[in-house]
Amino acid sequence: MSDIDAVHPSPQQPIIRVSGLRVEFETDDGVVAGVKDVSFEIAPGETLCVVGESGSGKSVTSLSILRLIEFGGGRIAGGLLEFARESGEIIDLASASPDVMQSIRGNEIGMIFQEPMTSLNPVFTIERQLTDGLRRHRGLAGEDVRRRALELLREVRIPEPERRLSQYPHELSGGMRQRIVIAMAMACRPRLLIADEPTTALDVTIQAEILGLIDRLKRENGMAVLFITHDMAVVAQMADRVVVMYRGDVVEEGPVTRIFAAPREPYTRALLAAVPRLGEMHGTDGPEPMRILGDAPPAPAPPRSEPSTKGGPLLDVRHLTTRFPVKGGLLRRTIAEVHAVEDVSFSLARGETLSLVGESGCGKSTCGRTILRLIEANSGDIQLDGWNVRGLGRLDLQRARRDMQMVFQDPFASLNPYRRLIDQVAEPLVNFGLASGSEITDCVAHLFDRVELPRSFLRRFPHELSGGQRQRVAIARALAPSPKLIVADESVSALDVSVQAQVLNLLMELQADLGLSFLFISHDMAVVERVSHNVAVMYLGRIVEIGPRAAVFGNPRHAYTRSLLDAVPIADPARRRTHDDRSFRPLSSPIFPLGADIQPSIYDEVAPGHLVLKSAA
Template sequence: MPILSVENLTTSFRTEDGWKTVVRDVSFTIDSGETLAVVGESGSGKSVTALSIMRLLQPGLARHEGRILFEGQDLLTLSATRMQAIRGNRIAMIFQEPMTSLNPVMTVGDQIAEALSIHRGLKGREALKEAVRLLERVRIPAAAQRASEYPHLLSGGMRQRVMIAMALACRPRLLIADEPTTALDVTIQAQILELIRELQREEEMGVLFITHDMGVVAEIANRVTVMYRGDVVETEETASLFAAPRHPYTRALLSAVPALGQMQASTRPKRFDLVDPVTGVARPAPKTLDTVRDEPLLEVKNLVVRYPLHSGVFRRLSARVHAIENVSFDLKQGETLALVGESGCGKSTMGRALMRMTHAESGSVKLLGKDILGTDADIDELRRSVQMVFQDPFASLNPRRRIGRAIAEPLFIHKVCGEAEAKERVGRLLEQVGLSRDMAGRYPHEFSGGQRQRICIARALALEPKLIIADESVSALDVSIKAQTINLMLDLQERLGLSYLFISHDMAVVERVSHRIAVMYLGEIVEIGPRAEVLGNPRHPYTRRLIEAVPVPDPTRRHGERRLDVTEIASPVRGLDYRPPARLYDQVSPGHLVMQEAGA
């Protein structure tokens, strides 16, 4: 008998106009030791299905029809008290963002101990001792020390491991993982996936894995259920689904998945060939033209950014964060340079330093030969030539301001034109990014995530910049929206001659968009060169570690059992007497430079 059997589940929400159905007749099963991946884009009903299983939707505002059988019991018929005894005990859930799921004023050890106290009756020291054992089990180094720390002191990967430890505290029969790796770097993601697999083998758990990342699906799932606008459109064994998807929407999802290694022979970025999710008809993308000119647009020399750390009653300077240490690179006109590395390596700090949103301690940055780290009088000129697109478009837009006004704002700040001309420019910009002029009167909440990112791109284009810094600008988007946004960026690069500094941790996307790649580690560039050289012939150990951790969207190439690497990225905090060592680089091939390792 399956651990979980969902039969014709229909979930509706109460609205002003009556009940609105968001999940319709969903059915699937999960056996002991099996992983079922539920995939689909935002709004497909994945998370609502999971919350329905856990009975976490508010009674009165949500209603359910059908049956959810867990170990033979219909969860929809249980009382709130009996459901509470199952939730967090026999069925556990890991959420996407651990920081919002953990209590910031309780130590991680106390939070795990609380679950043990409620469901297993352990008290005091006994509960804390078991909490430390669970932290050790999820491979957290120095578990006893970490148990006494608060969530904000842990990295994203460590916080996610704490969530897994808490979920596994009561040895559940079913684990629901809702996008548990979406926001994580590729190396941390690989560790979390291997950890879930290892614990699943030990406990014979069933796993319901919710994601929109088809590479993760290929890596971890036995079977796949595809959801589209509240309906299950296809369920199949993982290998069969990837080899011969039947539904048009499944084909559309797979067509939009970037796979690392597909472009080794190409020297240019490449648009995605997209498939219509309704008809299944492919729309082949035109060949990307060569836009790179020999003239350097941006020249960065020996850039240093350090943040002071103060401690003690008198807040004396005690240490410094070496966020960027002696970094040099250039960027040509019409070129895309990708800056890659894990969280904390200095990628975003680099973007902010170039925009003068962060103070650079030393070094030079020249735009078309002119130093842009000079006086404050140069800031206006810098902001007209260099624009930034951030990761979260909703946080980048004022929710109370119509998007037409948001796009026009840079024009007014820099006194480029008046109201009438600004309105015409906004209309043209909206059309440039694939939106209609009449959308200018809407508010940000009336758009999808992909549309909001297009709006942010339109705003960045308002001042006709020469360089756009894209800081994780597609990381949070669904696969097809991500593909459409990347195609748009390449279209704009061809038409407008734009240069991009593309900051990302997604190596497969980086391969699609970049001409050259710079790999950052602890504030330094450890390898830089043409895309095909860096990805096809990685020479620095850290570059190889990044590439090896990328999940491949092909079940036939699924990684076997791997040794779990639990090392965290080293701290960039240094004492006041620290002197950075002189760095030497070897030239592997024309333009391909690799930092020499210490002692080499």
Template sequence: MSPHKTKPTSEHTSPVLQVEQLDIAFRRGASWTPVVNGLSFEVSRGETLAIVGESGSGKSVSAMSIMGLLPERSSRVGGSIRLRGRELLGLPDADLSAIRGNEIAMIFQEPMTSLNPVMRIGEQIAEPLYQHRGLSAAAAKAEALRLMERVRIPAAAQRYADYPHQFSGGMRQRVMIAMALACNPSVLIADEPTTALDVTIQAQILALIKELQKEEQMAVVFITHDMGVVAEVADRTLVMYRGDRVEAGATADIFAQPQQPYTRALLSAVPELGSMAGFAQPHPFPIYDMARGLSDTSSPLKDSVQSGPPWLLEVEGLSARFDVRSPLLRRVTGRVHAVENVSFQLQRGETLGIVGESGCGKSTTGRLVTGLLSATAGQIRIEGREVSQLSGLERARKIQMIFQDPYSSLDPRQSVGDALTEPLRVHGMAKKADCADIAARLLAKVGLPADAATRMPHEFSGGQRQRVCIARALAMQPGTIVADEAVSALDVSVKVQIVNLLLELQQEMGLGFLFISHDMAVVERISHRVAVMYMGEIVEIGSRADVFANPRHPYTRRLLEAVPIPDPRRRRERHMAPRELKTPYKPRDFVSPRRSYHQAGPGHLYMEADDDWS
């Protein structure tokens, strides 16, 4: 790190950031709607304060007010925000601009909306170095490259000139972290910085932030709804609910003896790896009712018995390669080997979890089997029939998909009722006069009232919108549903409800789920079998119990070791050694090597590890 900004190590004594009686309101027409009420907290050098709560609790809005990023005309901020004793509220824009990105920095939740889409990645990282540290172009580029390597962006020199759309979601978040750390700020506000990241990358980023915090004695405000992350990183925790501070204290005390029902509800909804030990079948999450406490009256799910072909989905030797062309003559210069020789089967009433890091090919696999992408090689059979033999209608009636972001997958100009029945109307499977009754039945199936059919997507919460997407997937009465990160963006309590809903629907209808996720604890809860993907290949596949209790491939073990433990008493010192990230980009004439598998037990297969894993 740069020596001119290095601070001496000290105990947590003097607060760097002090927030007192913060009130925030937004203009709604002629009136003002309060969203944060009298919030107070402080954070000292070298200390991490976690602010937790579900969507709409006011935690991100509070962070935006600290940065001075709320719109002046439609927001009203009262109280006091002091950085090293200097009042920030009311400062001129020029003074705030000199502070933002230099003394106080922020990592935002959604990197794609925070990065300039027409500006190269390297230039965006270098920009604060020009602005705040006055580095020359050459020095700023060298420092930007060092930061890119520090946050584990592979082939940094080659990717310096790339644009944001050429990066995966996890890679874009690493860019945001590099930008925030460029000037070694005194205060770092991290707003859900690891929500979209895989567990191994999350562990590395958390370790990186802690390492930099220790070196620089940064004060960190960590905003999240992931209580496992809170347990790993936070010295103190503040819980928010609907704009109010509900509870605050030492993290260990909050986890051991939560005083408020809402805090207890948050903690009860945390999926914990290993909680399925002893269960042969998936098991619904217990639900915490703030009036009655924890309720776990559900019993383990039994196998669904359904008529019809036993295999809903059979995939054999599936591969997908995407051409990379030169910018001038558009010649094929190489190929991205996104999926490589993948084989698996899915039977009725079964959930196959597919896990792995961003870019491993799990989402591409889901899109291949649903027909959203075309395979380069391999066979896909749905209910015993080759995909090539199925019409579009037949395929739609046999397999459907639930996407990660329920808002972007719903037409904002279309009512929920129309969204649910449109596939039926397009394929001539329902008359317009019957659509209202059909929509009401589908909504009831996912626990929503019939009058929800007349409302628009923006009128629903994130969890409700995901229920609508599940109902839409059920409209064609498919046997198989591909759930691609379907609960990753949801709050913990909503995630629990959606997982329980999927399990209930599976039990009732004999559905087969291809559950794609990077949340290992949720995968353990919902899956019968698990496939682990790395660089487009399945490196291990077997029953959930075998894969989680007896992982045989080094990558599977690495994934499991990276999962945060939601217990501050078991906090581990992270030593996630950075590994050189391989790239799926290969030369045009590259021939993939033939892999061999070993059998660890009945149905439990794992790939022979490469030398670099030993």
């Protein structure tokens, strides 16, 4: 064994040892093995990253450790799950009693789930859900439990934590909900933290801080971390060892330095080659196809027709403002306002992509939803291909929505759990009278082909798919009515690098073929650099910098833009950035009192089309 392969065993007992794990599911077609023969162990203070494509068995493995797989129709058909408890007792979780598992879940083993909206109860407040484990496992009550809840919210950088405790999950952004889930998992300082895509919904600055928080707690408490992710840059920054999975099996395992420097398996090499890296687009003007999982270089860029300027841009937004009331007092009067979108202006040409980037809660998603009239604006003007969107009545708005579709951030929340996928993707075709009878099945099958989903999935329900597969269904549904504008809200954040590349290449191909325009909302700066013609950076509801992609990435002029780019993790374990989570600045509040004097946004044009915010309230 070479030095690079040597894994020096810890003198301590591993916190978790998985041996020969096999997990099976009963389906209409017989028994299916989700995990076939998986083995690994994690020592105290060690991070093991599990990587692989969507559907490779990563999440099934993690859910099996907590025996949650049994609630999803699976069963542990073989293997051992040896866990070292705080008392020193070693138990096999695979055969532990329900009472023992209840005492371990959320206490000695914490889990951060991939989709925060499905792991938070919509009818309970944040305080109720955050303190439940503390009351049950730590015996805290009264002011002690509330004080601990506030500490947890501050640790994960939730602004105004006192107010958040009384809110419900739907009142928070996707990134904030994910941070709540992280705080819940860490509440009891578990011995083992299972993190299933914990930073998927977070922007790069919050991601860097959360990774720093997990790393600090690991070092301070000797916590073991099982980290599941599709982001190889995060793996490079976090992992001590890496397990690569493919179709339910472990295909390669080793120290992170060896996996990145000298991967032995073709699949591992292809996985690393598919990772988008910030700076790869230097010297290019427009979007370029992403590398598909495989050893071949990316295909040449499809020819892109010049955007038509006839009649002006496809989408023109002027001075858009969206605010939400803050209620207080016994009579629940409006006492303040959340300035979610404040004086935002931009244009989007036909056949082009404008990306909105910024921190969680900066107003990106609200801006996209306001443009589609899913949220009503307070003021401003929205013109879409001749439609005055804000002035449309109900029937005209319904007709206009054929031209503008949205891919939502959380695919599980945007898909109906009680309807088959074929019916959900066909719904726009039926609503707009675009197909009938057998044509509908043919159209939906074609859409499944375009997003790389097997036609055998047509009769399935959303819960039978992985997170990445559900997101591809959502994209297929948005493409169904052949829209002119698609607002893609974190549309590929749930996808592994290989599927992400396929979907993004598909979107670029459709853009070239059909002249589609995209308002692309994302926190992944490397992906934004790949797909964008223009980029707008948002902070506290305002655009602070906007311009051609090459100008914004090559010569960022606003301090906030530079901080975003500096926080992007690098897919190289030899270039780790150690972020102290306690050194980050607190987020400013977007809440202003009623009647506050809000100044308009004024910009300096530092280069043709490159604008930087000069002054704002």
